[in-house]
Amino acid sequence: MIILGIESSCDDTSVSVLKDGKILSVAVNTQLEHIAFGGVIPEIASRAHLKNFPAVLDRALSDAGACLKDIEAVGVTFGPGLVGPLLVGVNFAKGLAFSLKIPVVPVNHIEAHICANFIDHPGIEYPFIVLVVSGGHTEIIYVPEQGKYELCGKTRDDAAGECIDKVSKMLGLGFPGGKILDELAGQGDENFESFPRGMQNSSDFSFSGLKTSLKYYIEKHDKEFIQNNINSIAASFLDSVTASLVTKLFTAAEKYNCRTVLLAGGVSANSMLRSKISGTAAKKGVKFYYPSPKYCTDNAAMVAMTAHLKIKKYGIDKFRFDSALDAAPFVNLSE
């Protein structure tokens, strides 16, 4: 079966083609309009999605060697995310599905990040614990079987990616900051400074204290000092962010007696996070999976994969062209 995936929950316009569980193509247009503002402006994002979708769809189809009439179902992100951008994607999907007389499969964005792991590792066994870390989410979730999710811990304030992006902005490094800080940290010393690690005795996270501590640190030191030590400041900051993520992931794995852990979401592309988890997993004899970098940040391949898994579980007849309107029975992830 050929499934078209559509993603527009934030600032990435993306379309993907999947055939029988394998990704044939994924086209992503990351909107550059927001760089000047240092953050995503929802109204600008909605209009950019509207403008970008036709070309992104054409690219995904031609890269896959497919045409519209080959598509048998459309998977689309219905939330969580920015309301305007989501509306553009859902209506684009519904328009296509209505004209092609095929069903729409509504996909939860967090579930899609988790399912991105199945693109390269279709044999991952349940149960597992997954750490979802993105610009909007920081959650640890227990997954006993496909489509069942139990929240073990979440951030009480900023998401990890949000904290990373804001600190990058304070350091004058640009937006989004994750990739930039990751590269700088690779050449720095994480023991250079000791920044706080929030909520150490809880299964929840807090990153706002760390963000404030960086703000005072930057104010206290002159520009030249920051500039000269930027690699080690980045490494020390990411050491704090990743320390609490890793500790709580393995605490949850122990609590639920899980021998498999997964990473998901944009921040899962982070080198320090991956290497810390892989080191601890090897010591504990726990299996560790993470998506390849192009499937970590927002993309439609993860949406197409989730739609594929849902169709396999529920059957195609459960979905109609307008099933995005009554998505709730098919997803039990907290929004």
Ligand code: KG4
């Ligand atoms: O999943 P995503 O594309 O969008 C949301 O659903 O939020 O995640 C975007 C986040 C941004 O905060 C970005 O800075 C972060 O992922 N990110 C990274 C890296 N690549 C992207 N953070 C740390 N290291 C990276 N290599």
Ligand code: ZN
């Ligand atoms: Zn995302």
